[in-house]
Amino acid sequence: MVKTCSLQDVVTNQLDARATSSQWLAGIVGENPSKYAKSPSIWNPVLQAIGLDAFYSPFDVASANLAAFVEAVRQDQRMKGFSVTMPYKTAIIPLLDELDGRAKSIGAVNVVVRRKDGRLVGANTDGSGGLASLTTPLSAEGEPFIRQLQGSRVLLIGSGGAGKALAWYLAEAIGAGTLYVANRSRSSGDELCRSIRSVNPTAVYVESNAIGITARKVDLVVNATTVGQSGVRLLTEGRVICLEPYSPLVNSNPAQVRAAAGQDPRSVYEACYRDSLLDIQNNNLRSASLMTQVPASVRFLDIVYSPLETTLLRQARLSGHQTLNGKGMNICQAADALFHWVFQSHFEEAGRYETTTYRSIVERMCSVW
Template structure:
């Protein structure tokens, strides 16, 4: 039997993870496979129990809506995943024990690394979304000294998330609709500051409602970051570019988090020298 890993969630058919992992497996000539498996929330316990007994199963990536639901079903949760309160990667040990990890935070930070190596007078991030991916992003932002403005459909959930993941600092939770209409706010001098505007929600994804964000709410020089990968070039990013902002698309985070998971599954670093070829494959 061939060793394999997979991505689970509901829905999962649109996931780009199989294409990414199979690309790397082929480049490294590893005899293994990576699949997509539909697993609804109520089927998660049974799924994990079946996989525990499969010696060929290396683990799985976990996507919506399972990233928090999976936590109590695991034997061990890594420190980062425990702090974030969400797991996106499950790895099977030889004994059948299951350990949970979160590679979303590292994947999110990866394209920002050159900027985070610089010193800033102020770092501020406006974040849309309060789901599992947003938890990892808020955790990473707090670790790197950002003031966080977190907006979601449920303000109470946003406040709770900040209290859990970023209890220190003067963070804010405006209503989501605050960003929908134009503002004439006069931003102060942003030289020496790092400003991010991050869509960490499903808004703007294929089949979902659009994200209503007016770019007058972003200071000059802000960077737009959208974690959505379907489509890769979202309306959010197109409007940011039209307003003169730099952009980071969802493939950056997706490939970064996948690389960390790949090494956990297959014991080899992902061949990142082929990133340009991989991006071309994913955007056909």
Template sequence: MRRPFAEVIGSPIHQSRSPAIHNFWLERAGIDAGYGATEMMPERLTEYFSVRRADVNWRGCNVTMPLKQAVLPLCDRLDPLARKIGAVNTIVRGPDGSLTGHNTDAAGFLEPLAADLRQPHLFRMARILGTGGAARAIVAALADRNFTLVLAGRDPAKARALLDELAPGGDHHAVPLSHFAGATDFSFDDRSQLLDLVVNASPLGMIGQPPLDFHFSHAPPGSIVYDIVTSPPRTPFLEQGAAAGFRTVDGLSMLIGQAAAAFALFFGQAPDRTTDGDLCAMLAA
């Protein structure tokens, strides 16, 4: 009998670190199961899920670009957070072959910011670049934690609609990506007791993608610079942010956080997070 397995689907998928992460945890836990990767485009999803529903060994899949919204109508159920965000990054097969969509991106994104978010602040602001499925989770998560948001996208109208949907009623702003490309002489006020984030929630800067064009004069003093791209782990955006004196958070932090929640859904137990140091060293090698 074949052993249980899960996988990640999307395109391009060859650069995904998810198989390495899940198989690392499976080995440490002594679970006889596997985790793979399958190249997938939207037009093949119906056939793919038809086959996977019938496979009792298939525990589910993680979903990456460009599929996080395309899978929504193919799920039988959505958990409340996935329904609110309008994007799915984890699908779990039930014993009857039913598919339940979850979103663990929000929790994964917030995990490396937990200590900062426990502190009181007079004001919180995030500049978010990108309007895809991951950006939806980030917008929803930060709006719930009282951030004022500036959302940048190639289509500002799409960014505005996303803010109106996921963060209604706030004093949020939608701008074109080009807004952040050139230098600004804006004079930031005293940033004490404030929390500022600058987040690349787009694939820009990923291997094989165009670079992210961001001028760090737009980042307030004391900002945290966060890039969700995982390949390469240290993107030019993060390197430039570090060189400008900003604290940085790389995409592996979010990836491991969201993967831990997905692992528990797939395999029925939480992974051993005491081995995160070894895992990060392996992924960075």
């Protein structure tokens, strides 16, 4: 057995001591999930509640080390699996041994299961989680955000990993409705529309500069990009950008700021904000103006959950629209990944692979959020 320290060798964050002392290990891999990911704080209480000696850890992995990380997971017999977040949902696919059917169609992975023989199988729960957050209340007392998607007109912004997953599930759910896909890269947006026309022939690509016009004629707008998300995005040569102040309804061009290793995050934020101020003001003003032209009946879902109210959702709420953040989607996709994938074998062996167990996991994740 390769010791857990082999994982420490390929991640940039310091692993918690419980990552080495627990019988089983799982986690989330991305560029820097230790800085923003909610998953550890909702997975670990569930693992503790079900009495499983397991720990869920964030794994910050540089792109150059992604293959080495996957190999370390393959060799570590304590690893049950891991979640995948930006920007590796598609990049990780060639490194896996197998994809389940839906992940293969989507072309993106957000959870990987390690089989007993070390084989790694990729799956995707983003789409099912997103759909569940729209149509199923998280608590027994709650009301669904949307009661019926059949026949709806939906504008989906973004065709990355989460966008692809949502596109497939929404395309099926809306039936005779229309799905509009907006993306800055036309080739990526067109490719996604072509792929999902097998389940919904109405899928239409929309240029990013036509998002505002399209939003006026749909029932639901979904932001599946990282625009509005807290934190900074790492670029090349030590440069970063911050997308948190922006709305995805309008194109943006945030300043690239050089960030030194160990630099105070507050000074990085300040530099990003100062150097991007004119662009932020332009983006926000144009987005707010477009929002006032969108009928109040149009609802807005932003899959971002940090912050809980993004610029998009704040503008939508203040202009009279109903809004939903990414909390529900994050919980539902996490519950699906934990129950149906990473620890499925444990629940089956314990005779607890049943609906009541799944529902208790969702409720527990909601309570500790």
